[in-house]
Amino acid sequence: MTKIKQNSPVLFYFNQSKKWLVKISKKDSLHTHIGVIKHADAIGKEYGSRLVTNKDKYVYLIEPTMYDYVMKLQHGTQIVYPKDIGYIIARAGIGSGQKILEIGTGSGSLTSFVASVVKPRGHVYTFDVDDNFMKIAEKNIKKAGMSKYVTQQKLDIKIAKKMPIEEADVALIDLGDPWTVLPQVRKMLKGSGSVFAICPTMNQLEKLTIALVENEFTDIESTEHIIRTIEAREGKTRHSFQGIGHTTYLCYARKAFFGRGSRKKSDVLPEETQSDVESEEST
Template sequence: MIKEGDYALFFDERGKKRLIKIRREGRFQSDLGYIEYKDVIGRYYGERFETSKNRFIWVLKPSLYDFIMKIKRRTQIVYPKDIGYIIVKLGVKHNSKILEIGTGSGALTTAFAWILSKEGLIDTFDKRCEFIELAKENVSKVNPEAKVNFHCIDALKADFKNEYYDIAFVDIDSPWNVVDRVYNALKPSGRVGFVLPTYNQVEKLLPYLDNKFIDL
């Protein structure tokens, strides 16, 4: 049942989508007419609603894909096709302890939070506080109960617990600067991933991983 404060995907008869937070007051408005939010509360996802102009809109339960594609962003984000590979490759589970360096707009943080139960946690770091605030808002939409600790600090100045994390993910311009710190923060046999947009960055990073990480 749809409650006030829930998110819903409004899907019209032309295939257009809008991600909406349901409120007691107000209405969903488009060129196909409007639907009062109060008429949606108490109904079920998947139902069809008739607008004020006798057109039809379906109110659907958003998927993780919908949240990420509609995410508020101020940076480049990791997209679903890459997120799926990252999650599988790193072996993210409901109880994983995850270290993330480079929060950005929080797309990957959002995906991690979607998976985690109360037994898992994320420590995510970014030196840009405005990115941290945006990521907090984005993550809260999918799993407000997820244990996500947001840190507005340069990862080079942060204190990481030794052998604490199952997984680390690094998305910063110069990841080689944090390799030693990430290595020490991971549990034995922990996994780490990096996002690097250029071949030159990959070429520079690889020597820093030698003699530390095995399955490259």
């Protein structure tokens, strides 16, 4: 049985739209529209218990998951949502002990989530160029308890002469022009290592896919993930009119070796692009 104590993280949960993530301090109180929640009242209770406010409303004391941390992050930039993060982790096969490269730290949502998966033996190396965003991300990563498994560095990978890491298992790119760093990413990935790029627009997907082929990546896949929540209630279950629709497009690929220089172009391009090339060459 896990008991709540001083400095324990707690999610005060009232409903889906009203929940507060705090670190317990016996001297603090949370003032909300449903009443005052005294931190001291939570100390000694088991996670899952509930407290009653001075307005006779109750909140549950929930042990936060990484999902809760990500959804409560300070947003300096648009975050990568859990619905997209889950697919990234599953499709790329991200697991404990892996070395992860991230270009474009942003608010640190993807950084924190991935670090929670690869720890304790794995590590995330993340790079950005904006000091303000990096400070916000540092706070968010620390709040999520992942600082030990993340190395942040200010570095413009596009112009870096020496690559900071090598033999990465997975590369995550969150830039407006992800195709510009593919040559550098390729140098830092292990053979058949995966790359995932976050692309807000389809125009970015087009440019990125062309660049992936040019830089000898295969198994290219572009997807969009939309969650439709259901309000399940006895006798009147229906889909919710609120929810997260489009957030971004995801582009996945794997590093390969096409054997260029020793074989014809039609022999070495991924199967899905060969017909397009043949059509172009015949005109």
